[in-house]
Amino acid sequence: MKIMITLITLFALALFSTGVCAQSLEDRMKTLEETLQKQEQGQRSLQETLRKQEQTIDEQRKLIEELKAEIQQNQPSASPKAATGNETEPGGNVRQQVQELKEKVEQVAEAQTKTFPGVFNPAIGLVGETIFGYRGKGKEQTGSDRPGGFDVFQRSIEVVASASVDPFAKAYVVANASADPVTGEAALGIEEAALQTTSLPWNLEVKAGRFFGEFGRLSYIHDHELPVVNRPLVLDQYIGGESRTDGVQLNWLLPLEHYVNLTAGLGNQFGGDIPNPNNAGNFRHISGLNFWSRLSTYFDLTPDISLEPGVSGMWNPKTIDRGGQLLQPDGNSFTERERRLLGADLVLSYKPLRDNQFKSLTWGTEVLYSHNRYDVADASGNALPGRSVDALGLYSYLAYKFDRQWTTGFLFDWVEDAQNKHAQTFAYSPYITWALSHWNQLRLQYTYTDHNAASEASGLRPDHAVYLQWAWIIGSHSHGWQQR
Amino acid sequence: MKSKLFPMILFVMILCLGTMPAHAAKIRVITTLTDLADFSRAVGGNLVEVRSLATGVEDTHGVPMKPSFVPILNRADLIILVGLDCEHAFLPALLEASKNPRIQPNKPGYVDCSKGVTPREVPKSIDHSEGDVHPDGNPHYMLDPVMAKIAISNIYNGLVAFAPQHKAEFTRNRNAYLAKLNTKIAEWEKETRPLRGTKFVSYHEHWPYFAARFGMVYFGTIELKPGVDPTPRHIQELSSSMKASHVPIVVREPQFPEKTPKRIAELTGATLVTLPIMPGGMPHTETYIKMMDYIVHSMVQAKK
Numbered sequence: 001m002k003i004m005i006t007l008i009t010l011f012a013l014a015l016f017s018t019g020v021c022a023q024s025l026e027d028r029m030k031t032l033e034e035t036l037q038k039q040e041q042g043q044r045s046l047q048e049t050l051r052k053q054e055q056t057i058d059e060q061r062k063l064i065e066e067l068k069a070e071i072q073q074n075q076p077s078a079s080p081k082a083a084t085g086n087e088t089e090p091g092g093n094v095r096q097q098v099q100e101l102k103e104k105v106e107q108v109a110e111a112q113t114k115t116f117p118g119v120f121n122p123a124i125g126l127v128g129e130t131i132f133g134y135r136g137k138g139k140e141q142t143g144s145d146r147p148g149g150f151d152v153f154q155r156s157i158e159v160v161a162s163a164s165v166d167p168f169a170k171a172y173v174v175a176n177a178s179a180d181p182v183t184g185e186a187a188l189g190i191e192e193a194a195l196q197t198t199s200l201p202w203n204l205e206v207k208a209g210r211f212f213g214e215f216g217r218l219s220y221i222h223d224h225e226l227p228v229v230n231r232p233l234v235l236d237q238y239i240g241g242e243s244r245t246d247g248v249q250l251n252w253l254l255p256l257e258h259y260v261n262l263t264a265g266l267g268n269q270f271g272g273d274i275p276n277p278n279n280a281g282n283f284r285h286i287s288g289l290n291f292w293s294r295l296s297t298y299f300d301l302t303p304d305i306s307l308e309p310g311v312s313g314m315w316n317p318k319t320i321d322r323g324g325q326l327l328q329p330d331g332n333s334f335t336e337r338e339r340r341l342l343g344a345d346l347v348l349s350y351k352p353l354r355d356n357q358f359k360s361l362t363w364g365t366e367v368l369y370s371h372n373r374y375d376v377a378d379a380s381g382n383a384l385p386g387r388s389v390d391a392l393g394l395y396s397y398l399a400y401k402f403d404r405q406w407t408t409g410f411l412f413d414w415v416e417d418a419q420n421k422h423a424q425t426f427a428y429s430p431y432i433t434w435a436l437s438h439w440n441q442l443r444l445q446y447t448y449t450d451h452n453a454a455s456e457a458s459g460l461r462p463d464h465a466v467y468l469q470w471a472w473i474i475g476s477h478s479h480g481w482q483q484r
Numbered sequence: 485m486k487s488k489l490f491p492m493i494l495f496v497m498i499l500c501l502g503t504m505p506a507h508a509a510k511i512r513v514i515t516t517l518t519d520l521a522d523f524s525r526a527v528g529g530n531l532v533e534v535r536s537l538a539t540g541v542e543d544t545h546g547v548p549m550k551p552s553f554v555p556i557l558n559r560a561d562l563i564i565l566v567g568l569d570c571e572h573a574f575l576p577a578l579l580e581a582s583k584n585p586r587i588q589p590n591k592p593g594y595v596d597c598s599k600g601v602t603p604r605e606v607p608k609s610i611d612h613s614e615g616d617v618h619p620d621g622n623p624h625y626m627l628d629p630v631m632a633k634i635a636i637s638n639i640y641n642g643l644v645a646f647a648p649q650h651k652a653e654f655t656r657n658r659n660a661y662l663a664k665l666n667t668k669i670a671e672w673e674k675e676t677r678p679l680r681g682t683k684f685v686s687y688h689e690h691w692p693y694f695a696a697r698f699g700m701v702y703f704g705t706i707e708l709k710p711g712v713d714p715t716p717r718h719i720q721e722l723s724s725s726m727k728a729s730h731v732p733i734v735v736r737e738p739q740f741p742e743k744t745p746k747r748i749a750e751l752t753g754a755t756l757v758t759l760p761i762m763p764g765g766m767p768h769t770e771t772y773i774k775m776m777d778y779i780v781h782s783m784v785q786a787k788k
Contacts, residue, residue, distance in 0.1 A: 203558060203583045253558060253583050259551040298551035303539065308551065354541040354739055356548060404713055437712050439612055474612070481577040484549035 122163030123476035129156045129224045132468040141461040145181040153179040171195045203253040212243045214263040214294050215312045216366050217345040219243040224471040229445040233413040234393030238370045240271025264293040279320040287318035304352045314341040329457045331379040338373040358404050365396035370418045391416035407433040423455035439473040514560040516571045518763040519626050522772045523636050526661040540764020543739035547574045557582035567598030570623035595642035597635035604692050615709025628693035629669050672780045684733035687740040703731050723751040733786045757786040
């Protein structure tokens with residue numbers, strides 16, 4: 001009985017599958033027939049088109065022959081005359097026009113075969129940025145490297161050059177000259193000089209050389225491209241200005257339908273301003289390098305509103321020092337031995353698709369957590385017990401674009417000193433930006449900086465400052481991914 | 485026996501599934517703007533899956549660089565663009581971020597629809613004193629339906645190069661669409677006869693190709709220079725010259741604020757008309773033909 005049931009079931013399945021297969025075979029045959037009919041129709045139509053084209057070619061050939069015959073009939077027996085404008089024979093006019101046209105074509109062809117020495121030159125652009133400022137307190141009370149009172153200085157003159165290296169990579173260089181705070185002379189340095197791959201598989205990209213490592217949101221943005229005049233305090237203090245490194249960085253676009261981007265890198269320093277370079281001493285172990293990573297994603301909350309969050313980390317496991325001995329208000333000195341940074345960043349934007357050149361609202365914020373380990377020595381140089389310092393800092397800005405040329409905003413800064421978390425600094429900066437054009441921009445910003453009592457032990461005092469930033473661009477300028 | 489029954493049934497079912505016709509994967513086409521998306525759907529038919537980065541309401545130079553475009557571009561088989569530097573503000577960075585080597589410039593998957601277009605207004609000097617100039621000429625040729633046929637031809641060539649086995653179907657689709665478009669072109673040329681010689685201004689220099697095609701005179705722009713907003717002096721000078729030359733129409737593209745075009749229209753007695761620059765830019769303009777119908781009809785009405 002069981003065998004019978006099994007056989008019947010199998011037979012039914014076979015019939016069903018045969019039916020389905022037969023049905024599907026029928027469908028396939030029908031589809032094939034339809035395709036064949038369509039192809040036959042297409043072929044007939046193609047043949048008709050071909051026939052018409054051949055007819056057109058014949059007609060044009062006849063016309064060319066007739067024109068040639070006409071030209072030959074009208075050809076003068078004497079040597080060719082210069083055009084006088086009095087020729088009445090139409091063939092002569094036509095011949096003259098054809099001759100002029102031929103000469104022009106030959107000139108153009110000849111011009112195109114010329115080569116120029118600079119034909120392989122990179123795209124070059126130049127950025128200038130001047131800061132006019134007034135600070136109520138001197139630099140000893142503000143901790144700034146610029147003097148208090150009235151000040152004007154060329155914060156940067158940047159030359160940017162970029163080009164393809166070969167089918168596999170491109171390269172770029174950013175050379176920057178900025179006014180030395182003491183001498184006023186322009187000190188030229190290479191901010192970035194890196195090679196970037198363009199055709200690696202598996203959504204990978206490698207960048208190597210000198211560049212700004214990808215940490216957070218604003219640390220790898222150049223000064224003149226920041227949404228505010230000065231880099232937020234927490235980035236200046238915990239990273240050291242821009243996240244400049246000499247190293248290598250790998251970027252991976254995860255193979256998902258949703259945008260998720262992962263970056264990881266290593267380099268011999270992280271942070272561009274002195275006293276940031278890591279001291280390698282006689283021999284740099286791998287623990288003397290800096291390692292960083294960032295994971296970011298993106299959400300379209302509505303067609304006009306977007307959210308882009310990210311998390312970042314940086315670790316320098318072991319160094320001889322970073323910036324030498326750091327003198328403290330109590331007379332002791334700290335020498336940094338290990339450095340850790342964790343960051344979370346968020347950008348929430350409202351950019352209406354229709355009006356995004358004229359209207360937008362952007363909120364950007366970053367919170368950084370610093371954990372550094374220091375060797376401590378007293379004023380006489382005697383070693384004291386080492387110390388780990390945990391510190392927090394953040395910036396948050398709101399930028400409201402109400403016209404193509406005008407943006408107004410506000411920046412809030414708060415940072416605990418990386419060597420003394422009890423010393424805190426706050427800053428409040430309203431600003432307004434006037435972009436006369438895409439390449440010419442003025443920004444007026446007022447900043448009130450406040451310190452708490454622990455911070456004032458370092459000699460820092462609350463301060464009022466006004467800045468006018470004027471930035472301009474000439475030459476080649478591309479809209480990079482960072483400007484999204 | 486029971487334990488053997490289930491595997492046998494499963495085996496037979498798998499056999500049947502194996503004989504069912506497989507679904508062919510569609511060609512993933514990404515276009516920068518909506519008119520190209522419309523043409524790509526028309527030529528590609530059921531063989532393509534088309535997505536436009538722009539929705540139609542954006543300024544062509546202001547399409548945002550959204551990270552959500554990156555995975556879409558990463559998977560694309562073809563990127564179809566207007567060319568002539570029209571997309572310089574967003575496409576190069578997006579292509580780099582996409583990490584898709586197939587669609588990078590000069591690769592087979594990079595379809596530049598301006599190939600074969602003779603550009604207008606090629607600048608004699610490439611200098612920012614002339615604003616945001618396009619070094620290769622004015623890129624807004626898609627507003628001339630005859631020039632748009634060149635774009636259709638380039639899309640067709642791109643699709644055929646990618647999938648030559650479907651050439652016959654692409655050819656049929658292209659010919660069918662061109663036949664429809666040619667009929668509409670003839671209608672538009674007839675409908676715009678009263679507009680011949682009519683002068684007009686617009687906010688941005690979107691319209692020289694349209695003007696040349698339909699015999700209108702493109703008098704100038706409200707922008708001081710491309711990408712540079714008008715100064716009060718420019719508005720005054722433009723209004724004076726419009727009055728002196730009897731310019732009856734002010735065109736405002738909906739991406740630009742209404743205030744200045746409206747003021748100029750009031751100062752000069754001209755008619756203000758709002759016109760889309762790509763399909764979807766305004767209601768009832770979802771396709772290229774509908775958009776051109778709207779533009780032509782609105783211009784004719786504005787002249788009356």
